[in-house]
Amino acid sequence: MEQQYRPIGLGTVVVRDSSLPATGVDDDLVILNIATGRYIGLDHIGREIWERIATPTTVSGLCDTLARRYRAGADRIAEDVTAFLHELADQSLIRIAA
Secondary structure (H helix, E strand, C coil): CCCCCCCCCCCCEEEECCCCCEEEECCEEEEEECCCCEEEEECHHHHHHHHHCCCCEEHHHHHHHHHHHHCCCHHHHHHHHHHHHHHHHHCCCEEECC
8 A cells, every 4th residue: 555645844743553563572663564464673763753653743843852862963863753754654654644
């Protein structure tokens, strides 16, 4: 199932698909994409993002939190997070709310 492309920017609100089964493996997370039958593995940062988007969250708020937590540059965080969220959206693992 191909999802129509929608840009994700700092003002975008995203939320994960809470119906997808997921389980922790050490610090990582494994998610089952029910539509495709494929498993997706997330490292510890991907898992943190997944957990933080359990409720509708602005990308800017998510990036601010991660930049403070990891003491990284806001521009780099924003670039990495939006790329990651596009990957999740392309696999229909998240919804773009606004």
